[in-house]
Amino acid sequence: MILEMKNIVKTYGNVVANNKVNINLNKGEILAVVGENGAGKSTIMKILYGLEKPDSGEIFINGKKMNFHNPSDSMAQGIGMVQQHFMLFESMTVAENIVYKNEMKKGVFFDYKKNIQMVEELSKRYMLKVDPNAIVEECPVGLQQRVEILKTLYQNADIIIYAGSLVNPELLEYAKDSAEIYNSAKMNLDEVIDVMKQGDTKNIVRLHTGDPCVYGAIREQMDRLDKLGIEYDVCPGVSSFCGAAAALKAEYTLPDVSQTVIITRMEGRTPVPPKEKIHLLASHNATMVIFLSTGLLKELSAELVKGGYSENTPAAIVYKATWKDEKVMRCTVGTLNETAEKNGIKKTALITVGDFLGDDYSLSKLYDKTFTTEFRKGVTE
Secondary structure: OOEEEEEEEEEEOOEEEEEEEEEEEOOOOOOOOOOOOOOOHHHHHHHHOOOOOOOEEEEEEOOEEEOOOOHHHHHOOOOOOOOOOOOOOOOOEHHHHHOOOOOOEEOOEEOHHHHHHHHHHHHHHOOOOOOOOOEHHHOOHHHHHHHHHHHHHOOOOOEEEEOOOOOOHHHHHHOOOOOEEEEHHHOOHHHHHHHHHHHHOOOEEEEOOOOOOOOOOOHHHHHHHHHHOOOOOOOOOOOHHHHHHHHHOOOOOOOOOOOOEEEEEOOOOOOOOHHHOHHHHHOOOOEEEEEOOHHHHHHHHHHHHHHOOOOOOEEEEEEOOOOOOOEEEEEEHHHHHHHHHHOOOOOOEEEEEOHHHOOOOOOOOOOOOOOOOOOOOOOOO
16 A cells, blocks of 8 residues: 555644545555535645644555655655645746756756756656746646646656666756665666565666667566566667667668668677577678677677678767767778777777668669559659
């Protein structure tokens, strides 16, 4: 049980607002408290949110007895309240209201760009459209209610487990002050799962880079969670191999060049299946995207040449694709190691190989005016 309110009593002089009220709430439940004006609905919510103190009774969150002195105590336990009468600063912007007390800063100053970007993302995620730059007092009542709701939804992760060796640390700035943060680079699987076991009572984010389905080691985590009966959602992301193509302004699947993309890695301390050695995959002369191999570039070049690529085959090293300090280095199969050494690249880079990086290709049939499709009839010249 997430929430239990037992025998809550609240009086104002001779007026009894709440008389031994009991509320139980389990994870995943939506509970509506219905009553006439003056029945005490707002009062019981204000007690839960720390705006009022009960005369008697007890509040338990995840089985632990609470004593809320103010809304900050309540918010630290993941409780938010959308006020019946809006609790907004009318002279401030929508963004300033939503991030109030949890704003992202540049040094000691309010970082307008990051806070506005965060509010835009939050607005899109929950499909509650707002203008982050609008002044609240100039917004109609309906929009002000959206601001109240978004303010409540903002920063709801109690625990964040992030891949510290790969995740951009700027992402952690979105965490609320009371969030517990764990670096999984320093943890083994059992330790990660031990933290995740709290998922029945807390909101947990397992933060990966790119898309977790590519070298994310998520299957073993999901299997353990399934056995424990802990529910979870997998959120898709943009993999670095897609980010690398954008950085290169390249198309992996050029007509008459390559219609296949091979995603793989060099064999190092962690083996690969026998049929997935680099030279065997390279024999297809398809587009290749190679992860986790920056420290083995001499060996990688030798394997690619063994498989059939020439040393002059176009290649590229993309360092930290999509990050602010992204760097693109074009080279050839034969100069991969030399290029990395010259630019001081030792890790967090992706290798792309293939003639898709060249200039020769055929035009697609997609926009060929002589080609008939479901949507248009081809023209005979």
